Amino acid sequence: xxxxxxxxxxxxxxxxxxxxxxxxxxxxxxxxxxxxxxxxxxxxxxxxxxxxxxxxxxxxxxxxxxxxxxxxxxxxxxxxxxxxxxxxxxxxxxxxxxxxxxxxxxxxxxxxxxxxxxxxxxxxxxxxxxxxxxxxxxxxxxxxxxxxxxxxxxxxxxxxxxxxxxxxxxxxxxxxxxxxxxxxxxxxxxxxxxxxxxxxxxxxxxxxxxxxxxxxxxxxxxxxxxxxxxxxxxxxxxxxxxxxxxxxxxxxxxxxxxxxxxxxxxxxxxxxxxxxxxxxxxxxxxxxxxxxxxxxxxxxxxxxxxxxxxxxxxxxxxxxxx
Amino acid sequence: xxxxxxxxxxxxxxxxxxxxxxxxxxxxxxxxxxxxxxxxxxxxxxxxxxxxxxxxxxxxxxxxxxxxxxxxxxxxxxxxxxxxxxxxxxxxxxxxxxxxxxxxxxxxxxxxxxxxxxxxxxxxxxxxxxxxxxxxxxxxxxxxxxxxxxxxxxxxxxxxxxxxxxxxxxxxxxxxxxxxxxxxxxxxxxxxxxxxxxxxxxxxxxxxxxxxxxxxxxxxxxxxxxxxxxxxxxxxxxxxxxxxxxxxxxxxxxxxxxxxxxxxxxxxxxxxxxxxxxxxxxxxxxxxxxxxxxxxxxxxxxxxxxxxxxxxxxxxxxxxxx
Numbered sequence: 349x350x351x352x353x354x355x356x357x358x359x360x361x362x363x364x365x366x367x368x369x370x371x372x373x374x375x376x377x378x379x380x381x382x383x384x385x386x387x388x389x390x391x392x393x394x395x396x397x398x399x400x401x402x403x404x405x406x407x408x409x410x411x412x413x414x415x416x417x418x419x420x421x422x423x424x425x426x427x428x429x430x431x432x433x434x435x436x437x438x439x440x441x442x443x444x445x446x447x448x449x450x451x452x453x454x455x456x457x458x459x460x461x462x463x464x465x466x467x468x469x470x471x472x473x474x475x476x477x478x479x480x481x482x483x484x485x486x487x488x489x490x491x492x493x494x495x496x497x498x499x500x501x502x503x504x505x506x507x508x509x510x511x512x513x514x515x516x517x518x519x520x521x522x523x524x525x526x527x528x529x530x531x532x533x534x535x536x537x538x539x540x541x542x543x544x545x546x547x548x549x550x551x552x553x554x555x556x557x558x559x560x561x562x563x564x565x566x567x568x569x570x571x572x573x574x575x576x577x578x579x580x581x582x583x584x585x586x587x588x589x590x591x592x593x594x595x596x597x598x599x600x601x602x603x604x605x606x607x608x609x610x611x612x613x614x615x616x617x618x619x620x621x622x623x624x625x626x627x628x629x630x631x632x633x634x635x636x637x638x639x640x641x642x643x644x645x646x647x648x649x650x651x652x653x654x655x656x657x658x659x660x661x662x663x664x665x666x667x668x669x670x
Numbered sequence: 671x672x673x674x675x676x677x678x679x680x681x682x683x684x685x686x687x688x689x690x691x692x693x694x695x696x697x698x699x700x701x702x703x704x705x706x707x708x709x710x711x712x713x714x715x716x717x718x719x720x721x722x723x724x725x726x727x728x729x730x731x732x733x734x735x736x737x738x739x740x741x742x743x744x745x746x747x748x749x750x751x752x753x754x755x756x757x758x759x760x761x762x763x764x765x766x767x768x769x770x771x772x773x774x775x776x777x778x779x780x781x782x783x784x785x786x787x788x789x790x791x792x793x794x795x796x797x798x799x800x801x802x803x804x805x806x807x808x809x810x811x812x813x814x815x816x817x818x819x820x821x822x823x824x825x826x827x828x829x830x831x832x833x834x835x836x837x838x839x840x841x842x843x844x845x846x847x848x849x850x851x852x853x854x855x856x857x858x859x860x861x862x863x864x865x866x867x868x869x870x871x872x873x874x875x876x877x878x879x880x881x882x883x884x885x886x887x888x889x890x891x892x893x894x895x896x897x898x899x900x901x902x903x904x905x906x907x908x909x910x911x912x913x914x915x916x917x918x919x920x921x922x923x924x925x926x927x928x929x930x931x932x933x934x935x936x937x938x939x940x941x942x943x944x945x946x947x948x949x950x951x952x953x954x955x956x957x958x959x960x961x962x963x964x965x966x967x968x969x970x971x972x973x974x975x976x977x978x979x980x981x982x983x984x985x986x987x988x989x990x991x992x
Contacts, residue, residue, distance in 0.1 A: 381973050388971035402724050500822060603966065610965035610972060611958060615945070617976045622944035623937070625980075636933060643932035644925065649710035650932060651703050654939045658947075 351379050355386045361424075361486045363458060370460055373477035376470060376620065384477055387484040394426070394483040395593050398492045398508030400501060400533070405514040406540040409576035410585070411493050415451055417582050418489045426458045426482035426490040427451075430475050430504060458482060472500045473616040476507050505533055507609050510592045512585070514538045515554070517546035534569050535592040538585060542573035565601035567592065629660060673701050677708045683746075683808045685780060692782055695799035698792060698942065706799055709806040716748070716805040717915050720814045720830030722823060722855070727836040728862040731898035732907070733815050737773055739904050740811045748780045748804035748812040749773075752797050752826060780804060794822045795938040798829050827855055829931050832914045834907070836860045837876070839868035856891050857914040860907060864895035887923035889914065951982060 357365035369387070372380040397414070401407050408429075415425045451457045462475050475492065482490045492508055494501040505511045513534035539550055554571055563569075570588045574581030596602040629635075639653040679687035691709070694702040719736070723729050730751075737747045773779045784797050797814065804812045814830055816823040827833045835856035861872055876893055885891075892910045896903030918924040951957075961975040 385971050385973045388973065389968065392968060402726075404724075606966040607959075607962050611962035613972045614958065614961060614965065614975050614979070617972055618948060618979055619941055619945050621976055621980060622948055623941050626940060626944055636936065637929075639936055640929050640933035643936065644928040646711065646714060649707050650935045650939055651707045651710065653936050654943055657936070657940055658943060 351382060352386075355383065358387060358481060358485050359390055363455065366458060366481055366485045367460070369481045370478045373481065374462060374474045376474070376624070380477070384480065387480060391480045391483040394487050394490045395510070395589075396479055396483070396490045396492065396508040397589055398494070398505035398511040399514060400494045400505045400511070401514030401538075401540075402516075405516050406576050407493055407495070407514050410512075410514060410538060410540060410574060410582075411491050412451060413574075413576050413579050413582045414586060414589075415457060415489075415491060416579075417586050419451075419454060419456055422456075423488035424456045424458075424486065426479075426485075426487035427460070428475060428478050428482070428490070428492045429459070429461045430463075430471065430492065430494040430501065458487065470616075470620045472503050473613070473620055475504050476613060476616075479507070502533060503612065507612070509596065510535050510589045512536045512538055512589065514540050515550060516541045517544045517550045535567065535596075536585070536588045537569055537571045538581075539571060539573045540576055542581065543575050543578075547573065564604070565596075565599050567595055567599070626657065632657075635660075673704060674708075677705065680709060680803060680807050681712055685777065688780060688803055688807045689782075691803045692800045695803065696784060696796045698796070698946070702799070706802065709802060713802045713805040716809050716812050717832070717911075718801055718805070718812045718814065718830040719911055720816070720827035720833045721836060722816045722827045722833070723836030723860075723862075724838075727838050728898050729815055729817070729836050732834075732836060732860060732862060732896060732904075733813050734773060735896075735898050735901050735904045736907060736911075737779060737811075737813060738901075739908050741773075741776060741778055744778075745810035746778045746780075746808065748801070748807075748809035749782070750797060750800050750804070750812070750814045751781070751783045752785075752793065752814065752816040752823065780809065792938075792942045794825050795935070795942055797826050798935060798938075801829075824855060825934065829934070831918065832857050832911045834858045834860055834911065836862050837872060838863045839866045839872045857889065857918075858907070858910045859891055859893045860903075861893060861895045862898055864903065865897050865900075869895065886926070887917075887921050889917055889921070948979065954979075957982075 354365055354369060358369050369383060371377075372383060399407050399411055411427060411429075415427060418425045451459065460478060462471065462478060479490050479492055492504060494504050511533045513536075515537065517539060537554060539547060539554070551571060551573075558569060558571075570591075572581055572585045572588050574585060576582070596605070627636075635657070639648070639656070642648045643650045643653055676687055676691060680691050691705060693699075694705060721729055721733055733749060733751075737749060740747045773781065782800060784793065784800060801812050801814060814826060816826050833855045835858075837859065839861060859876060861869060861876070873893060873895070880891060880893075892913075894903055894907045894910050896907060898904070918927070949958075957979070961970070961978070964970045965972045965975055
């Protein structure tokens with residue numbers, strides 16, 4: 349009942365209900381699963397834009413400016429910033445969110461930072477669920493910003509409708525290092541800080557790499573040059589994003605991509621549920637600590653420790669069935 | 671029996687056996703668990719150095735040079751390079767490994783690139799296991815190199831005895847963006863490309879951040895300036911790494927860290943084992959594909975799809991017990 353009320357308030361676009369629903373998926377609360385089940389059928393209306401790139405590339409500025417542009421078109425914008433750089437501390441609010449203060453005062457913009465809590469993982473799953481909450485709540489544009497080129501970050505960006513990779517001039521090494529990953533991800537490239545030296549070189553290098561890459565579809569990822577801090581090139585970026593959004597709706601590959609995303613989501617959810625179930629045993633925390641101590645002291649190996657936990661759980665279940 | 675033979679060949683330092691053992695842990699082969707159980711008691715002798723930093727910071731050059739230095743001291747060196755940037759393609763060999771050809775011809779150096787296979791995850795677990803194989807095989811120094819500042823990459827670097835974060839001058843933004851994460855990780859900082867403009871500024875910024883940070887131990891992370899391509903500063907880096915290695919052996923916090931690592935390893939292994947068990951059902955691939963299709967077409971939600979998979983598995987187990 350209380351949960352039903354939350355669902356209808358989220359669907360009605362109530363900002364506080366949205367915040368609460370996202371907290372639930374982030375904390376992996378007991379009722380988060382049911383909540384998401386109810387919201388899921390109402391998703392798929394918003395356009396989800398994933399933005400990634402190296403630290404210092406100016407992703408946050410681009411997100412701010414793009415959000416500002418959408419707002420001027422009177423669209424509600426949700427922003428989910430993923431900050432996984434500090435997995436154990438749990439503290440996550442990105443310092444540069446401060447720069448978003450002006451946006452943050454606008455009731456048509458919802459901003460949320462996501463971080464890993466503890467080491468049970470699930471950041472990617474929680475982020476995708478947070479995006480789904482915003483989608484169900486009627487946000488027309490949802491921007492997901494991730495730092496870095498890590499595995500989870502790549503996965504998160506891949507679940508977007510349109511993925512944008514931000515580069516800066518003079519980072520030839522950068523392009524080399526991340527090329528395998530970005531060639532697969534990027535639907536749109538941005539060269540930010542385009543007033544810096546080396547723009548042309550970066551553009552040429554990128555074009556060369558793009559000419560070698562083979563996408564499963566016929567899309568040619570455009571390269572947009574921006575100076576986000578001066579609000580330059582943002583219209584062009586929005587146009588490029590919109591163009592791919594339209595393209596993927598019709599392309600056969602769009603469906604294959606959505607199926608791959610669905611498969612990934614199912615596996616992520618499954619992984620998390622299984623771990624939660626396995627750890628849902630009385631005294632598991634003390635048990636884990638004891639095992640960790642023994643492993644740290646080389647009194648036992650982590651592999652047999654895992655087998656012990658799994659045996660215990662199976663034992664539990666057997667008792668239930670009896 | 672065949673497995674016992676592999677164990678003793680790994681313990682004897684046989685390079686081909688080491689390669690085979692790492693393939694087994696990477697593929698998560700059926701006998702990998704038993705293999706690692708046998709090897710685990712023989713680990714803990716090698717020094718594990720984790721090296722991370724943004725793409726383009728010159729990590730690979732530093733790894734090459736550091737490995738070269740250890741070789742001149744007649745120590746066997748294992749290098750594990752993690753390349754998670756291309757999770758779906760599965761193809762992972764880092765292009766810049768080519769630069770390691772000279773090292774690669776040295777039988778005292780073992781080089782291996784790790785990548786995610788498919789989307790079942792487990793890269794962090796496989797990497798840590800690969801390091802353990804090298805450790806058990808008697809490599810005195812094991813260097814783990816990860817690209818990026820993603821969640822898994824951070825976790826991997828944290829499992830090292832000594833964690834090194836590589837920065838380059840003129841990336842003030844970079845430091846800002848990753849500071850929360852690196853302050854927790856780095857036992858040693860490197861400012862590479864120290865012949866570039868802005869070294870002093872980067873050093874000052876880093877010092878300022880370090881003065882604010884509080885580590886659980888009393889260690890003051892040193893800042894080493896290198897020009898890896900010219901082999902400058904590498905001795906100093908090796909000294910700084912050795913100093914922290916000695917420090918953590920005695921410090922009480924060293925034990926707390928090893929316990930945290932052990933706990934993380936247990937959970938990572940558990941997560942993977944549970945997923946594997948859940949997917950060990952006849953026809954699961956077709957079932958997953960069908961569910962993914964339905965979710966992609968919004969005919970059903972991913973949450974109830976997961977419940978269906980979990981119910982099926984429990985049903986299986988119930989039958990077994992009966």
